[in-house]
Amino acid sequence: MNKLKFNLRAAFPYTVPVLLGYIFLGIAFGVLLSHSGYSPAWALGMSCFIFTGSMQFVCVDLLCAPFSPVGAALMALMVNARHSFYALSMLDRYRGARFKPYLIFGLTDETYSVLCSTEPPEGADRDLFYFFVTALDQLYWITGSFIGAVAGNLLPFDAEGVDFVMTALFIVIFVNQWEDGGGRLPAVAGVGLTLLCLLIFGQDSFLIPSMLAILLALTALRRPLSNREGAEL
C-alpha cells in the first residue's frame, strides 16, 4: 500500500500540466457533445473507452453527420496515425512492463510526451510510475469531459485559449530535449519537415506527409546519427 502511495506521489507532479490541459479540454469536449444531443453517459463512455483527446472532438462531428463506418475508420486512421509513432518509440521502454495493455491503450499525445522524455524518479518503481502517469491522465480527461457534459453551460469561466496549455507543454518538453543535446538533428528535422509539409499540403492534411518525411529523413540519417553514438545520441 505504501509502495502504491509512494509511486502515486512520484508520478503526480509529472502530470500536473496534463491535469490542467485535460480538465479544460475535457470540459470543452463534454460541452460540445452535450450540445449535439448526447447525454453525459456518452461523454463518459467515450473518455473511458476511446481516450483519444483530439479525435474525440472529431467524433462529435462524425456523430452529427450521416452514418459512414468507412469514413469514421479513415478519419480515425488519419488523425491518429501519429500514435503508431509513439508506440514504435516506446517499444523498449514498455518492454516487460506490467499493465502493458493499459499503457498501450492510454498512449495519448500527452501521456507519451510525459513518458518519452522522463526517467522514473529515484526510488520509484518503473511499472507503477508508468501506470500512474497514464491512469492519472485518463482520470483528468474523464473528469473534465463529465463536468463539461453535465454542467459545462453553467460554468461562468471564459476558458477560451486554455488549450494553449498543451502547446506550452510540448514546447517545454522540446526545450528540455534540446538541452539534453541527445537529438538536435532529429529535433530540427521534425520541426523543419513538418513546417515544410504544412506549407505544401495545408493545415488539414499535412500530418501524414510530415510523418512520412520524418521517417525517411531519420532513415537516411541513421548512419551519421548512429556513428556519433555516445557523443550525440
Added chain:
Amino acid sequence: MTRMQAFITLAIVAAVTLALRAWPFLLFPGGKKTPPFLQYLGRVLPYAIMGMLVVYCLRGTSFSSAGGWIPALTASAFVVAAHKLRHNLLLSVLGGTAVYMLLIRLI
C-alpha cells in the same frame, strides 16, 4: 444518426485508435529483441515527434492579421525564454498559457 449507428461509429473509432497504438507492440513482442532499426527509431523519434507536435499545435497561425500570430508566437517565445531561465515546468506552462489567454483578448 440513430443511437445504434452512433455506437457503431464510436466502436470503429475506438478499434482503429487502439490498433494504431498496439500494432508495433504486437509485431515486436517482449520476448523477441527489437530490431536495431526500430531501436534506433525509438531513440531518435521522440526528438523529431516533439518538434512535429509543436508545429501541429501552432498550425492555425496565420500572418494575415496581427491577431493570427502575435498571441501564439509571443506566448511560445515566453515559454521558451521562461524555461531556459528558470527550468520550472509549471511556471513555463502556466505562464505561457496566461500570456496567450491575455493576448487573444487584447489583440
